[in-house]
Amino acid sequence: GQQLNQSPQSMFIQEGEDVSMNCTSSSIFNTWLWYKQDPGEGPVLLIALYKAGELTSNGRLTAQFGITRKDSFLNISASIPSDVGIYFCAGRVISNNNDMRFGAGTRLTVKP
Amino acid sequence: DVKVTQSSRYLVKRTGEKVFLECVQDMDHENMFWYRQDPGLGLRLIYFSYDVKMKEKGDIPEGYSVSREKKERFSLILESASTNQTSMYLCASSTQTGVNNSPLHFGNGTRLTVT
Numbered sequence: 001g002q003q004l005n006q007s008p009q010s011m012f013i014q015e016g017e018d019v020s021m022n023c024t025s026s027s028i029f030n031t032w033l034w035y036k037q038d039p040g041e042g043p044v045l046l047i048a049l050y051k052a053g054e055l056t057s058n059g060r061l062t063a064q065f066g067i068t069r070k071d072s073f074l075n076i077s078a079s080i081p082s083d084v085g086i087y088f089c090a091g092r093v094i095s096n097n098n099d100m101r102f103g104a105g106t107r108l109t110v111k112p
Numbered sequence: 113d114v115k116v117t118q119s120s121r122y123l124v125k126r127t128g129e130k131v132f133l134e135c136v137q138d139m140d141h142e143n144m145f146w147y148r149q150d151p152g153l154g155l156r157l158i159y160f161s162y163d164v165k166m167k168e169k170g171d172i173p174e175g176y177s178v179s180r181e182k183k184e185r186f187s188l189i190l191e192s193a194s195t196n197q198t199s200m201y202l203c204a205s206s207t208q209t210g211v212n213n214s215p216l217h218f219g220n221g222t223r224l225t226v227t
Binding site: 003004006031033035040041042043044045048088090100102103104105 | 116118121145152153154155157202215216217218219220221223
């Protein structure tokens with residue numbers, strides 16, 4: 001099935017900088033999720049979004065469900081070294097509650 | 113907190129071997145999933161199950177089968193392992209919440225190497 005377009009693929013930033021990544025799809029979604037995966041671990045849920053236009057924060061993380069239902073972004077403010085990891089977006093297709101699509105991930109490196 | 117436990121973190125198997133990957137969740141979730149994760153390809157769904165003894169093919173079911181005899185346990189079976197099945201395997205579970213399913217909760221993964 002069609003996966004999501006996630007960008008950028010990787011980012012190298014300085015500690016303290018803000019980060020933004022996004023996902024787009026050709027399908028309409030009823031759910032957008034953002035996960036973080038540390039090396040050798042499974043993905044951990046960061047933020048879940050259920051309504052078009054919804055803007056949700058979790059500490060220094062902020063994510064939005066796009067108005068068109070076809071995109072979402074994740075922002076990380078004032079990055080710290082432990083933010084290092086791979087961030088995945090996931091979306092649930094509106095026509096099928098069990099059809100979850102994933103982005104290929106954004107690999108974030110934070111330099112102290 | 114939801115806990116999804118995969119029985120092995122690392123496995124090394126030979127080509128042609130039968131391989132079992134086990135996954136257990138402790139939150140009475142109806143839905144369970146098996147994904148594989150490969151660099152540049154993201155997560156791809158192999159099989160999922162929305163009830164005991166029920167199973168549905170995902171995007172890449174070829175070469176795999178599954179078993180869901182109990183609600184908390186979902187097993188992935190490689191009948192005859194091949195080198196192209198070397199990958200990270202992730203189990204996940206979710207529950208029905210209103211008209212939607214809850215977010216997926218993942219296990220820590222099993223890194224399988226087939227030699």
